[in-house]
Amino acid sequence: MLAVPLVFSTCSSTQKTAHRSKKVNILWLFGEDIDPWMPVYGDSTVVTPNIDFLAQNGVTFTNCFSMSPVCSPARSGIFTGAMPTTIGTHNHRSGRTITKRLPSHVQVVPEIFKQHGYYTFSEGKDDFNWSYNWDDYWSGSYTEKKHFGKSGTGSWKNRKDGQPFFGVIELYGGKNNKKPASPISPDKVKVMPYYPDIPSVRQQIADHYNQIKVTDGEIGEIINELKKDGLYENTIIIFFSDNGYKLLRDKQFLYDAGLHMPMIISAPGNPKLLKKSGVREDLMSLLDLTATTLQLAKIKVPEYMESKDVFEKGYHRDFVIAARDRCDFTIDRIRAVRTTQFKYIKNFMTDRPLMQLQYRSHKPAVKAIFKANKEGIPFENEWLSDQRPAEELYDLKNDPFEVNNLANDPNYASKLKELRGILDQWIVSTNDQGQYPESKEQLKAVYDRYGERCINPEFAPFRTIN
Structure with a gap:
């Protein structure tokens, strides 16, 4: 009489163990050049039902900031868990036409996942600032452009039956030329005080809202594909970006508009995978995506990593460091310390203006801003000056657009000294490679x-x- 219950008990235990040991899929939805101009971040200019859905079924981080305001250093940090300035991947699009290797101790996220039995794929560009063999990181095919690097054409559909996957899908976001069914009109947007209120600026802002709408639709399509392929219930989805939108003072610069990122970690098919939900308002570095991703897959975080698991008990950052170095042919060195209330910026190359010749200088929208400034159209235009301050300090609570530099205000001398000291100590302790x-x-x-x-x-x- 006791044998039957014993058999059932053993079988049930085995099934539970098998269920618990099933490895979770991790899917990065990489929204390139996307600002958090979304309802979940307090901006209702456009509706984003699919992004809202991810937020409702996961954790939204409202204060996530990138370590770099341009794609390749940001990606080089995300995929290694190390500050680009620490491992020498800080200069934009380096290691493309010359051979440049990562330090031997550094590992790359898909490489780590492969070592743990995962199928890894990339659909879109890598943009890593080092030389590498595609097959060491990813499965599937790729294309390559001389100066831009490798782009994958992979998919979870090509893995072995039952094999877990770590995948990255590029959502072209701020570079997406597709149009939504109902585009927002330029006269419906708000212009930031540091831009002139002219048609070309309004058009660029409207374009980005429309790109966000397109991105939202693409996220919905991906969710449907996961459902169709029976993967939805065992997949954690992480939606984020690398840097801000291409507006002139935003992308490539260390103001919040170039660094403030959307970050949503969600398990809509099975909340038990994440066991967390809601809104997190504490400071997060985009760099922390790396350790968090590994820990969600129950993979040990390598000791060299500067990344932190945001779900670890006691997680906290007093500040986030950001860096800008050479972008394309424009050589610069800028560092920033971002706290919950203040931003400190150090400009090391004051011999050249902030808006020195760059890859966008010839574009009509950029020329229109300079023309508006010359014609005296009113806006906060000090960033267009030929003179560049060595230091900038902003009270983000009272000056969210960072237009009132307090570096020379004696009332903020102690705060300036404090944040300057943090940066100086960080440069020494990490041996910031940008100083060489x-x-x-x-x-x-x-x-x-x-x-x-x-x-x-x-x-x-x-x-x-x-």
């Missing part, structure tokens, strides 16, 4: 690509040669 010149080989590669646009003095030796 870029290699002659890499600078020559940049010069060979951009030629006469390389006006910074660092390129002078190559102009002489040519």
Whole structure:
């Protein structure tokens, strides 16, 4: 009489163990160049039902800030769990036409997942600032452009039956040229005080809202595909971006508009995978995506990583560090310390204006801003000056658009000293690689690509040669 219950008990225990040991799928929805102009972040200009759905079934981080305001250093940090300035991946699009390797101790997220039996795929660009073999990280095929790097064409559909996956799907976001069914009109948007209220600026802002609507629709399609393939109940979805939208003072610069990221971690098919929901308002570095992702898959975080698990008990950041170095042919070095209320910015290269020649300088929308400034159209325009302050300090609570520099205000002298000290100590403790010149080989590669646009003095030796 006791044998039957014993058999059932053993079978039930085995089933439970098998269920518990099933590895979770992790899917990164990488929204390139996307600002958090969404209802879940308090902006109701457009509706985003699918992003809202992820938020309702997960955790929304309202104060996530990138470590870099441009794609390749940000991605190089996200995929290694190390600050780009620590491992030498801080200069935009380096290691493309010359050979450049990561430090030997550094591991890459898909590489780690492969070691744990995961199928890994990438659908979209990598944009890593080092040289690598595709098959070491990803399954599936890829294409490659000389200066832009490798882009994957992978999918979870090609894995072995039952094999867990770690996948990255590129949502082209702020670079998406598709139009939503009902686009928002430029006259319905608000213009930031640091831009002139002119048609081209309004159009760019409206374009980005429409790109967010398109991105939201793409997220809905991906969720439906997960359901169709029977993967929805065992997949954690993480939606985020790398840097801000392409507006002139935003992308590539260390103001919040270039660094403030959407970040939603969700398990809509099975809340038990995450066991957490709601809104988190504490400071988060985008770098922390790495450790958090590994821990969600129950994978040990390598000791070298500067990334932290946001769900670990006691998680806390007093500040987030951000860095901007060479972007394309424009050489610069800027660092920022961001706390809950204050932003400190250090401009190391005050011999050149903030808006020195860059990849966007020839574009009509950029020229229109300079023209408006010259014609005296009123807006907060100090960032267009030929003179550049060595330090900037902003009270984000009272000045969210960062237009009132308090660095020379004696009432804020102690705060300035405090944040300056934090940055100085961080530079020393991490051996910030931005304090050293870029290699002659890499600078020559940049010069060979951009030629006469390389006006910074660092390129002078190559102009002489040519």
